[in-house]
Structures are given as structure tokens and as C-alpha cells.
Amino acid sequence: MKFLDCNCFVGTPVHRDIWSPVDAKALVGQMDQAGIAKALVWHIAQLELHPSVGNDLLLRDIEPFKDRLIPRLAIPCPHTDEMGDMDEWFARALSTGVGAMQICQPRGSYLVRPEVVGGIARKLLQHQIPLIYSIERGGNWNELYDLLKAFPELRIIISDLGVWPADRMFRPLLDLYPNVMVEISQYFVPGGVESNVMRYGAGRLLYGSGFPACYHGALMLLTAHAKISEADKAAIAGGNLQRLIEQVRP
Amino acid sequence: MICDSALSREFVQQGRSASCPVIDVHVHLGPVYAGWMPKWSIDGLIDTMDQAGVEVSVLCPHSALFSPDIGNDETIEAARRHPGRIRGYLGINPAHPRNIEKDLSNFGRNRDLLAGLKMLASYHRVLMDDDAYRPAWEFADAHRLPVLCHTWGSDGSEQSLRNVATRHPNARIIMAHALHGLWDDAIDMAKRFENVHLDLCAVLDDRGPVEKFVKAGLVKRLLFGTDNPWFHPHQGIGALLSADLTDEDRQDILHRNARRLFGATIP
Ligand SMILES: [Zn+2]
Numbered sequence: 001m002k003f004l005d006c007n008c009f010v011g012t013p014v015h016r017d018i019w020s021p022v023d024a025k026a027l028v029g030q031m032d033q034a035g036i037a038k039a040l041v042w043h044i045a046q047l048e049l050h051p052s053v054g055n056d057l058l059l060r061d062i063e064p065f066k067d068r069l070i071p072r073l074a075i076p077c078p079h080t081d082e083m084g085d086m087d088e089w090f091a092r093a094l095s096t097g098v099g100a101m102q103i104c105q106p107r108g109s110y111l112v113r114p115e116v117v118g119g120i121a122r123k124l125l126q127h128q129i130p131l132i133y134s135i136e137r138g139g140n141w142n143e144l145y146d147l148l149k150a151f152p153e154l155r156i157i158i159s160d161l162g163v164w165p166a167d168r169m170f171r172p173l174l175d176l177y178p179n180v181m182v183e184i185s186q187y188f189v190p191g192g193v194e195s196n197v198m199r200y201g202a203g204r205l206l207y208g209s210g211f212p213a214c215y216h217g218a219l220m221l222l223t224a225h226a227k228i229s230e231a232d233k234a235a236i237a238g239g240n241l242q243r244l245i246e247q248v249r250p
Numbered sequence: 251m252i253c254d255s256a257l258s259r260e261f262v263q264q265g266r267s268a269s270c271p272v273i274d275v276h277v278h279l280g281p282v283y284a285g286w287m288p289k290w291s292i293d294g295l296i297d298t299m300d301q302a303g304v305e306v307s308v309l310c311p312h313s314a315l316f317s318p319d320i321g322n323d324e325t326i327e328a329a330r331r332h333p334g335r336i337r338g339y340l341g342i343n344p345a346h347p348r349n350i351e352k353d354l355s356n357f358g359r360n361r362d363l364l365a366g367l368k369m370l371a372s373y374h375r376v377l378m379d380d381d382a383y384r385p386a387w388e389f390a391d392a393h394r395l396p397v398l399c400h401t402w403g404s405d406g407s408e409q410s411l412r413n414v415a416t417r418h419p420n421a422r423i424i425m426a427h428a429l430h431g432l433w434d435d436a437i438d439m440a441k442r443f444e445n446v447h448l449d450l451c452a453v454l455d456d457r458g459p460v461e462k463f464v465k466a467g468l469v470k471r472l473l474f475g476t477d478n479p480w481f482h483p484h485q486g487i488g489a490l491l492s493a494d495l496t497d498e499d500r501q502d503i504l505h506r507n508a509r510r511l512f513g514a515t516i517p
Contacts (some may be wrong), residue, residue, distance in 0.1 A: 001251075018433060018458035034492060035251040163455055165287055165480065186455070188485035190298040190478060191288030214489075215457050217252035221488030224251075225265035225301060 001230075003036045003220060004238035006100070006132075007159055007185050007208030010061055011044035011054075022212045024061040028068050034216035036209070037238065038068050040099045040245075046074035047104040047137060052082060054104075059096055070099035070245060072132060077110045078119050090123045099245040100130040100157065105138025112143050114150035121151040127249045128155060136160035136186070141169050148177050155179045155244065157206060165189040174200050181240070184219055185210035193226040193236070202232035206240050252488060257497040261487060266303025270501055273508035273516065274299070274483060276398060276426055276451040276475025277309035279328060282316050290479040292328050296335060302483035305505070306516050307336055310368035310398070314341030322353055329363035334517045339368035339398050344382035354389050365515045366396035366422075371407060373400065378410035379417075391418035396511060398424045398449065403431040408439065415443040422511060424473060427452050433459050437466045447511060450503065451475030454489035460503075461494050472503045473511070 012021045021044070022030065031039060041062060046054025051074035062069040073093050076082040083089045093101070101124065103112055110116050112133075124131055133139050133156050148154060156179065158170055163186050173180045174196070184193070185208035196205060207223055209216045223237050251262045260267040280290050289298055299307060311324040325338035338360075340353050357364060367390055371378045378399055390397045401407035408429055415423055428448040429436040440446050440463075448471055453459050463472055474490075476483050490500050508516070 018456055018462065020458070033253065163452065163481070165285065167286060188482045189287050189480060190482045191294065195288040211457070213457055214455055215492035217488035217492030218454070218485045219488065220252055221261060221265075221491065222482055222484040224262060225484055227301070
């Protein structure tokens with residue numbers, strides 16, 4: 001089974017934590033050990049310092065590993081002087097081989113409301129770029145519901161759900177919007193994968209590890225032995241992410 | 251895949267291991283706080299256990315902890331239905347001392363179904379050394395029973411458990427979630443008190459604590475727990491396979507330590 005990881009990061013965080021941080025080289029070493037073919041990767045400085053600085057650090061770090069690591073770029077605010085011309089910013093981002101984007105939401109960030117991110121949403125739709133929306137890293141369900149109401153076609157990957165089962169939160173979105181997907185690094189409730197696959201098909205779940213804060217093997221073992229077909233397992237393990245990345249339009 | 255070890259190969263290929271029959275020391279059943287989980291019934295639990303090679307679960311249904319009107323009925327019923335797979339912790343709710351008295355007086359009658367006591371002090375808005383728990387601690391001390399105690403960060407469980415561990419040296423304290431976040435304090439507790447074990451429930455979703463515990467020399471004091479039906483055992487087992495441990499460490503954590511602690515009270 002081919003695993004693609006849609007949720008891992010590089011870089012040293014501001015605070016020391018129980019997990020040890022990695023750079024791109026160490027990440028690839030750990031991926032080799034676990035058996036992960038490719039990963040969509042972001043940089044902790046996108047969140048803790050600034051999207052643009054984090055993007056630069058990310059692109060520099062992963063440059064030697066372009067065959068394995070796909071950039072997940074953070075989008076700067078479109079209403080200040082940080083982004084510059086939006087078309088040009090997106091053109092530059094697409095030239096890096098970006099696989100998905102994210103809006104980081106620490107204290108100083110902008111609101112992810114339709115009034116604020118309308119322009120960004122239209123560009124994401126134009127280029128079919130998935131937007132990763134992290135619940136645990138500053139996201140908020142009401143905000144996400146409002147965003148999708150305004151832009152129902154957006155390709156949203158809801159990520160870092162929090163470990164306590166969030167089915168009541170994300171399932172209404174899966175029911176309403178066919179392009180909404182869920183990253184499963186924090187979704188390991190017994191029967192959860194099976195129950196979602198039965199209801200929505202396997203196209204809505206994506207393997208993610210949360211590495212280096214979490215272990216690669218946790219959701220690998222769960223995915224490999226979910227009571228679903230081998231084809232469905234392969235889709236969740238990596239097929240869905242592969243398809244999303246290939247569908248990004250230049 | 252995951253790691254280069256015999257145990258990893260076995261779990262990856264079969265989802266379970268004949269040489270490593272898992273004992274899950276921290277399990278619940280049913281709903282709580284109006285939440286929903288797909289496999290919260292006893293049949294769902296047995297199915298999940300089979301999937302991951304969990305031989306025995308020691309459980310305390312949410313109803314025993316959150317609904318005094320139901321109390322420990324489900325605990326007894328689950329163990330009675332699956333005597334070869336399930337043992338119960340008697341849920342102790344400090345707000346209802348008469349229930350505690352009644353449950354403890356019936357303990358002997360259900361001795362073959364019960365493996366210990368379960369305390370959820372911070373949820374019940376008391377500390378572990380609260381007077382309301384005294385009869386339960388005295389009972390555990392007298393019968394050398396395992397007591398699964400919820401501990402999480404600075405919820406006050408550390409100091410109160412130090413008091414309890416000193417006062418009741420024969421009670422076998424299992425620190426559920428290993429003081430989640432306060433990893434150094436958990437190590438200190440386990441080193442200071444021989445009757446303290448650390449349960450890795452909700453610990454294995456962080457990368458690092460288990461290696462830290464093992465490096466501190468505590469591999470024989472670690473127990474595998476999942477909060478099933480909240481968390482699938484494959485998540486925790488997969489994490490242990492990824493962690494920087496030996497298969498011997500994993501065997502200790504996944505079943506040998508629990509077997510030694512619970513002895514003949516589990517199947
Ligand atoms: Zn629990």
C-alpha cells in the first residue's frame with residue numbers, strides 16, 4: 001500500500017515540546033523508515049512567525065527532496081501589503097509545485113470569513129488548489145461553515161480534528177459539500193473510517209500523520225486494517241491525495 | 251512498513267499478533283455527554299478487540315461514572331456476557347456514598363467479574379484524597395486491588411495521589427493518561443511509589459512520552475490503555491511500533507506488565 005502523508009511539518013518551534021522537531025532531511029529519513037512515499041509538508045514558522053517567511057524557509061529546506069516533499073504554502077493577508085498582486089502571488093506559488101495551501105490562524109492572523117478571503121477563495125477555485133483547514137491550530141467550526149456556505153465548491157481538507165471524535169462537526173459538511181475532505185491524523189475512533197466510507201465513499205478521507213508531533217505508524221496501522229476494501233484503503237492511504245495534487249491547475 | 255521488527259511485520263500483515271496478545275487496561279462503553287461513537291456497544295467493543303488482537307479489556311462503562319441511576323449494572327453485565335474477554339472496574343462516584351457502600355459490599359459476590367476500581371476525580375469535582383473516596387481506598391488497600399485513576403496535567407491529581415499512595419501502599423494505583431503533559435512528574439511518581447503504574451491511554455498520540463518513560467527505566471511500569479470506544483487500539487499499537495523501542499519493550503507494555511499487575515483476576 002502506497003502512503004502519502006498530507007499532514008507533516010518541518011522546522012523548530014518556539015517552545016520546546018515532548019517531540020523532537022525535524023528538518024526536511026530528517027523527515028525524509030523517518031518517512032523511509034515508516035514506508036511513506038511522499039508528503040505534503042508545511043513549516044512551523046508559517047504559523048509562529050509569518051506565512052511568507054515560513055514559505056521561504058519551507059521551500060529552501062525541501063528543495064533537495066522535491067521528489068518526496070510537496071510544499072503546502074501559507075497564504076498571507078490579501079488586504080495589507082503582504083501579498084502584493086494576488087494573481088502574481090498565486091502564479092509564483094504554482095511555480096513551486098504547491099500541492100495545497102493553508103491559512104495559518106495564530107493571534108495576528110486575519111479572519112477566515114467570506115468578506116475577507118473571497119478573493120483567495122476564487123483563486124483557489126480557479127486553480128483547484130485544496131485548502132487545508134486546521135481545527136486544532138486556530139480553526140473554528142462556525143467560521144468553516146460560513147466559508148463553505150459562501151464558497152460551496154471549495155476543496156477543503158479539514159485537518160487536526162482534535163482527538164475526541166468530531167463526527168457531529170464534520171459530517172454535516174461532508175453531507176452538504178462534495179469537495180470537503182477530512183485528514184485523519186487525529187481521527188481514530190473505532191469504526192470511524194468504516195462508517196464514513198460506507199456513508200460517503202473512500203474519496204473523502206486522507207491519511208495524515210501529524211509528524212513530528214505524532215508517530216507515522218499510528219494511522220498507518222489503522223488504515224491498513226480498516227474493514228473496507230483494498231481499493232478504499234489505497235485511496236485513503238495515498239490515492240486521494242495523489243489525485244488532488246495532480247488536479248491542481250497551473 | 252512502520253518499522254523493521256518482527257512484531258511490526260506481524261501487526262502490519264495481520265492486524266494482530268499471536269505472540270503479543272494485547273491487554274487493554276483502560277476501556278469504557280456507551281455514550282457520555284451526548285457524544286457519539288460508532289462502536290460503543292459491547293458487541294462493537296468485542297469486534298474492535300478481535301480486529302487488533304486485544305485479548306482482554308478491563309472496562310468501566312460511562313454509565314457507571316456519569317449516571318448514578320444506572321450505576322455499575324452495565325459493568326457487571328458486560329463481564330458476565332464475555333467472561334473470557336472482559337473484566338470490570340467498579341466505577342466509584344464520590345457524590346453518592348451510599349452507592350459506593352452498596353457496590354463495595356457486593357464486590358465479593360462479583361469477584362470473578364471485577365478486576366479493580368475506577369476513579370474519575372476531576373470530572374467528579376473532587377480530589378483523589380477526598381474523604382468521600384476513603385472507604386474505596388481502604389477497600390482497595392485491604393484487597394490489593396488495582397485502581398484506575400484519571401490524571402491529567404495540573405488537575406490536582408498528582409499531589410492527591412501522592413497522599414493516597416503513601417496512605418494505602420497496598421492499593422495498586424494506575425495513573426490513567428500518566429498525568430498527561432506533566433511527564434517528568436509522572437516519572438517521579440512512578441519512581442517514588444512502587445505501587446504506581448502509568449497507563450498510556452491518550453499518551454501515544456504525542457510522539458515522545460513513551461520513549462521518555464522507557465529511558466527513565468520504567469518500561470515494566472507502563473500499561474496499554476485506549477479509552478476504547480474513543481480510540482482504536484491500532485492507533486496506539488501503531489504508535490508503539492513507530493516509537494524508538496525494542497519488541498521486548500512493546501511486549502512488556504502491550505501485555506506482560508498488565509498480566510503481572512492483574513494476576514489471576516483477568517482471563
Ligand atoms: Zn477513560
